[in-house]
Amino acid sequence: MPTAYEQLTELVRDANLLHATESLLGWDQEVMMPSGGVAFRGRQLAQLARLGHEMATDRRIVELLAACEGDAALTGDRLSVPAVNVREIRRKYDRRTRLPADLVAEFAKVTSLARHEWAEARKANDFRRFEPHLTKIIELSRERAACYGWPEGGEPWDALSEDFQPGCSAAYVQRVFSPLRPRLVKLVGELMDAPGRPDDSFNHCRLPVEKQEQFVRQVAQCIGFDFSRGRLDRSTHPFCSGTHVHDVRMTTRFHEEKLLDALASTLHESGHAIYEQNLPGRDDDSLIGLPMSDSVSLSIHESQSRLWENQVGRSAAFWHWCQPMLREAFGAEAASYSARRLYEAANVVTPSLIRVEADEATYNLHIMVRFELERALLRGDMTPGDVPGAWNERYRDYLGIDVPDDAHGCLQDIHWSLGAMGYFPTYTLGNLYAAQFFEKASEYLGNLDDQIARGEFGPLREWLTKSIHSHAMRYESEALCEHVTGKPLSADPLMRHLERKLRGVYGLA
């Protein structure tokens, strides 16, 4: 007779197996599916979601959980593999079963319509068309938050952000973002006033897309993406989708004049993928589908992608290593670009309207605008009708630019229309964690810059696996940060990184 823990983990693995299938169908839809398949694919995904929900809310799970939680041999050491699995299975089970079915259905209906109306509103550049849908989403989101509940002293935002970053709160985000904003605004101002500009002519260099693809595949392999356990394909929007630790699929996109974008996005997705490929299930199949082979949070996931994209991929050392490879890959077309010119082209800062096109520094200011607005909406301090004005005011204050219309302003992102509230900050938290982890790795590895300049990425990758990937969900994000770096998350490492690098690039050093 299997133990309660064995039965519990078997049920959870089985539910997550179906989830992995759902994820593969999602990948296929974006990357492979012919256009005619779209309606039927929606039905397939809905069926898998329904069956997966039934399995994940099986009443036997809660009975087995109770038995496991009462077993001190299992959960006494709260950082042990079984204890973490039991704790996180409980968290997810409770969360899944806390919403009434009619609220779930209503939310799905409202966001499905809102997603469509958001796209139409953006096309028509007309926020008023989206406003009633946003109003409904905020209303239902507050209801959802009330069902989930939040800790003493918290607020509705906290309850919703739990889906993306367990244990996070608006107050925590505010505490971290507050010192960051003025320092970023000041730095960007300095750079804009600098007498010189980096040489960005490489950004206009036309390179054949086929060769670009070969090149970024080579780079992904060099930094440690394992092609025997994953794929790299093309899609409209780059993404990484981890079916499971042995089959991780990422995508990128190419444009003749945008090798740097293709490279940055490949490094970014490789960072996500390397995390997924090195979770503990890598060496122990029985963990696949359990919390002890799952990622901590979206922000820790983002820290892994941003670290490879920015700390590594936008460093002088990286371009020292990369430039000869680039010459070899593209020949005469790229031969005239020195490592320094490439490094400069990868580090241009320009306040701009669109988040997804923003540079490493200003990106975080885009996030702060969104965080402040969604928090105020959920608290009831602001109504959806106030959004365009509040948005445009902040873009003037933080980024120094005027928003010409809502399509280039508060209608640019899909997230709110999907009902994803509490998601945006994970991007900037990811940037902050990335910088803090990278500082620690440099300290630990000693000569990290030299290693990168020689194309030796193994030690960094192994340090990340040992320090972060191997812990799966053992620690919550903030606890992991303290465990790895010895300090709570702070704006200092990111600001040190940006100030040192960008002042150098802009001739202010």
Added chain:
Amino acid sequence: MPTAYEQLTELVRDANLLHATESLLGWDQEVMMPSGGVAFRGRQLAQLARLGHEMATDRRIVELLAACEGDAALTGDRLSVPAVNVREIRRKYDRRTRLPADLVAEFAKVTSLARHEWAEARKANDFRRFEPHLTKIIELSRERAACYGWPEGGEPWDALSEDFQPGCSAAYVQRVFSPLRPRLVKLVGELMDAPGRPDDSFNHCRLPVEKQEQFVRQVAQCIGFDFSRGRLDRSTHPFCSGTHVHDVRMTTRFHEEKLLDALASTLHESGHAIYEQNLPGRDDDSLIGLPMSDSVSLSIHESQSRLWENQVGRSAAFWHWCQPMLREAFGAEAASYSARRLYEAANVVTPSLIRVEADEATYNLHIMVRFELERALLRGDMTPGDVPGAWNERYRDYLGIDVPDDAHGCLQDIHWSLGAMGYFPTYTLGNLYAAQFFEKASEYLGNLDDQIARGEFGPLREWLTKSIHSHAMRYESEALCEHVTGKPLSADPLMRHLERKLRGVYGLA
């Protein structure tokens, strides 16, 4: 309240939706999956099979079936859409529930091991290693056949072949094959004794694989494969996998010296795919997942692939149309080959050892050997130990060649190791149906050869859709043949086709 018929079809559509997902995962495994994913994919497929079986054997189905069967308004006209759906749902439900679970499990275990042992035995060229597994498979197959049962006057083979061709029997196959064999043997003998040989030098022409791929895609599109509702990729073994009518995926393979193989296999898979893409679900989504949007049988499916591969793709008219395209695609490399030389190269006949490499004429003799042996094994007229001797004797009698060893003889095919008994004849039945359908199409369309020579494939494709695809499972294979051609299946059309064409190619006309 939905009617019994509405409830029934909803349950069946739901079960088949999961089956479509299973099929997509199978495609992905062959075409896209990184090697590391194999073990986990096995688990995913097993889970879907288990859930699908649960849904397809839901007790509600049998209750709803009884209600529908008793409703004359629904099933009174036995060729109406609801009547066909009810009849075929009943057939499948009964078949699924007729085997005891322990026999299903035992058969899965035995064939899983047998498949592995067959591969090892073939590698070692040692039939004795496979023999005990084949013995066990025959034993279990006879047990399965006894559970399924067969009509009065039938035999175990009939019960098993039902999976591949509902309503088929060994006696029927024997009746069709009997006149075919001596005529084929005679024709092949004539060709081998002919003074000249067709010019097959094109079969040694080396052409770049990338260009081959572009070329066969163009041909697939010309004959009517709809790329907005399907894909063509590469895989080790070409196949077509219909997830559903709006997403049909086929594969082919390429080799520098084998454009004709790549083209024939693309035409073949396109024939399967065009069938799948034009089932009635094409115009009525509510039929997807029901018998009235499913194919009749493997042999009718094969008739569609063989018709495009052989009747069209190996005709003089086709090469008249294709030759200028080939010149354009490959330039100087192909320019010296006239339509006549290409046509000859596509129609070389050579008795050979390996079924999958056989030509259009001798292929059917390979099938007869297999049919006679599996029938005798299931009747108990032969033991597995007799197989190599009986195999080799027939290859001498039918094909006039000596089998040097079992790897090139009775160990060459995977089918029996998978427990697929009653499958092989569908290939030759497909060839026979193809010829009989094509004769009828020529009669109906009048100038079919001229149309093909002009690259006008629409009329033929539409005739196939109207005559065959649109009926889905309305008629059993033989009844469909009579409905379409006005005659029972006969060896005459295939023999007329082969004799006329091949005597011409071999200068015997």
